[in-house]
Amino acid sequence: MKTKLIALVLLFCASVSGQAQKSALQKSEFIYQEAPFPSCHASTLEETPYGMVAAWFGGTHERHKDVEIYFSRLVNNKWTAPVSVANGIQHSSKRYPTWNPVLYQVPNGPLLLFFKVGPTPRTWWGEMIESNDGGLTWSDARRLPEDIFGPIKNKPILLSDGRLLCPTSKEVEIDDVDHWQVYLEETSDWGKTWTISGPLNDGVKTNAIQPSILTYPDGRLQMICRSKESRLMNLWSTDNGKTWSDIEITNVPNPNSGTDAVTLKDGRQLLIYNPTVNDPGKWGGPRSPLQLATSTDGKNWKPVLTLETQKGEFSYPAIIQSADGMVHLTYTYNREKVRYAVVDPKLLD
Template identity: 35%
Template sequence: MKLIMERCPTDMCHASTLLKTGPDRFLVAWFGGTKEGNGDVAIWITRGNEEYFDAPQILAQSDEAHWNPVLFRINESKIILFYKVGNEISKWRTMYRISEDNGETFGEEKELVQEDQGGRGPVRNKPVRLENGRILAPGSTEQGIWKAFVDRSDDDGVSWNKSEEVEIRQLEYKAGERTVEKDDSAIPVSEQSFYGRGVIQPTLWESAPGQVHMLLRSTEGKIYRSDSGDNGDTWTDAYATELPNNNSGIDMVPSEDGKLFLVYNPVGINWGERTPISLAVSGDNGQTWKKIRDLSTGEGEFAYPAIIQDEDFLYITYTYKRKNIAFWKIKK
């Protein structure tokens, strides 16, 4: 494991996204500022290799909070960077910038879906391209009952159509109710995050043509799952898996041999500690899981992972105590 910065240029950094742009060449982006949700929080980006990353630079900033960058490759040279803008999570907007030179520069900021409030496109984890060419972006909204969905694009990201929503049925939530008192949690999230209940921030994979699945962060102490048999148009109700979840971000990636690799905090308490952070594998399409190793342990926050794979290796980034971004290269 290495830390990508000698010193973080902001008081905190969080929610990294990772993309391989060439042999031993990577893009990493995250949000950082004085405190999550503050108006000075910007999108930061760096380029580098397994041994050294350039000094981070601001890619997007205004007088509103920025959140959750997501990198996705459209083709050999074109990359999209999505991110959220807005001081209220329930009303944030999805913005994007396009790179036409494999991530060396990014163009002007545009809004993904005009006049949207609540967030379209990928909310935190990377989109996937299906066998039929469709792109699915894993989305969610946080308005009372938290719900997930996918945004579907059949024209390489030019336009997007929202699927039906995925939720835990019969889940009760009273407006304005906290799922945990802020003083009871050591996690330095925006106070508004403690309101609402349900599932958010899906991570996606396709197991066979048209057969798509998502794992979901939840407030219920478990990672939840939903399945689609029609390329992401319709989905089952969310149902609990065997995997614990602390209401923190997860990410997974399928490999060419059919295995699934998941990075998560194996803590089954709502707003529980974000340590350790671990890597697990499934050989049966996510029905059962086996832990491979802990990536970081001990005091502090190790959270919000991003995982990709290329050839024989997995590449992983995650928040390291909100003071840096950890980077791993692991042989599959």
């Protein structure tokens, strides 16, 4: 009798948990059903005065020279057909793939789109375009200064002193081994002039890329990074990002795959990631499931919502909170489509 009672209680708890997850997930849909490209990856999204927008790279496959940056707008609750807004064409006989777009809406200003161009992550460079009408029309692409990539995958944050803090990283090959190092770039004039920090990790004992920046009420900043070590890594700043602590490994699993995070208006931190680790002897690990976790201190994370559980690749997410308090996110769906979801953060716990 006791065993049956325990089983019933567990079944009830699982049912309640499942219902809570479904209620928190307000919407989940593909941005497009058909597109002029077979493969896509590395989406980004932003809220503009004209509505929600998203971008990603698409083409034959990652690294193929026909890969371009595609863009879509959410209009009357429907996503517009993807349109190419940037490519790597240099002249009539040479072009390169594009990579990792990042959108940022300037307060009372233009919509910025940063992206990378080049054969590989070790040889790419940064470019940017901007729009004054929410992505209907765009400026010509402008190449960023040498060694400046712009935000490498995840969104920048605007500090109270007017600095746009862009989390970035470099992948350098030394003796046939990739060395991953995290940096910070800053611009106070929306991408016209820049400064860059030195590397924040050695790229030997600790390898990290693609940081997200979180903020805390006491003024601290935290960067959470992808790594090769089957765990996320983080750094902390107490002086508005001018100096940073030594990089440290966390207890959050990471299969060498991109993540993103956002500081919610209620003070909680929200992380989207694959809760798996590297397969033994392989470059990475499974990119499924995909889930959300919350934290109040940036150190202890509590899983609160699983977005994907089936076998496949559900990766490279982007996450923001809109003015109405809802959380919006996009991610790669089996390298074939971009999925968009809306979550009510009040229902996550």
